[in-house]
Amino acid sequence: MDSExxxxxxxxxxxxxxxxxxxxxxxxxxxxELVCEAERPMSAYDILDLMRASVSNPAPPTVYRALDFLxxxxxxxxxxxxxxxxxxxxxxxxxxSQFLICADCGDVNELEDPAIARSxxxxxxxSGFAPKRRVVELIGTCARxxxxxxx
Numbered sequence: 408m409d410s411e412x413x414x415x416x417x418x419x420x421x422x423x424x425x426x427x428x429x430x431x432x433x434x435x436x437x438x439x440e441l442v443c444e445a446e447r448p449m450s451a452y453d454i455l456d457l458m459r460a461s462v463s464n465p466a467p468p469t470v471y472r473a474l475d476f477l478x479x480x481x482x483x484x485x486x487x488x489x490x491x492x493x494x495x496x497x498x499x500x501x502x503x504s505q506f507l508i509c510a511d512c513g514d515v516n517e518l519e520d521p522a523i524a525r526s527x528x529x530x531x532x533x534s535g536f537a538p539k540r541r542v543v544e545l546i547g548t549c550a551r552x553x554x555x556x557x558x
Contacts (some may be wrong), residue, residue, distance in 0.1 A: 408444055416443050416494065420482050423498060429480065437461060438473040439494070442483050447513040448491030486515065488544045493517070503527070503541050509549035516549075 408416070420439055424431040431439070441457050442449055449457075451470050458465040474492060477483040481498045485491075486506060495504075496517045503524035507516040527541055 413440065413443055420480075420498065423482070424480065427480065429476075432473075434462070434465075434469060435473045435476050438470060439477055439482055442477075442492050443494040445493075448486050448489060448493045448508075448515055450491050454492075484517065485542075486544060487542050488546060503543075505543040506545070507549070508544055508546045509552055510546050511548050511552040514549050514551070 417436065417440065420436075421431050437458060438454055441454050445453075451467065451474060454474075455465055455467060455470045458470065474483065474485075477492075478485060481501060482495055483492045484495055484504060484506070486493060486508065489508065493506075493515050497519065502519050505518040505520055505523055507518065509515075523543060524541070527538075527543070530536070531538060
């Protein structure tokens with residue numbers, strides 16, 4: 408992500424936190440910046456390693472607490488299948504996301520398809536299933552890696 412886009416994302420995150428009455432502390436901000444700047448999804452330990460460059464002696468609980476906050480605020484998503492985090496494309500509203508994860512290059516695309524969310528809710532209702540979280544992840548090969556750029 409270029410520096411101009413990152414600045415916009417961070418300004419929006421700060422505004423959302425103010426509106427919600429929560430604090431985007433310096434450590435939370437650092438974690439969010441690292442996740443958003445990354446080319447690929449990041450594990451908590453990837454984040455911890457990068458934090459060592461700017462924070463003296465960061466500890467895993469610090470990173471996990473920051474990630475928990477960012478997840479609660481909808482600023483990042485956790486990709487369950489690969490135990491990694493990505494920035495949210497649209498943190499300004501609650502939503503059910505679906506993710507397309509390329510197993511070759513690691514690229515992740517976030518979708519927000521209401522038809523998929525509706526289909527899952529209907530299936531849950533019909534079966535009496537009570538989900539704790541709704542995470543839809545498709546792992547495969549992106550168009551770029553298959554050589555079939557799809558516009």
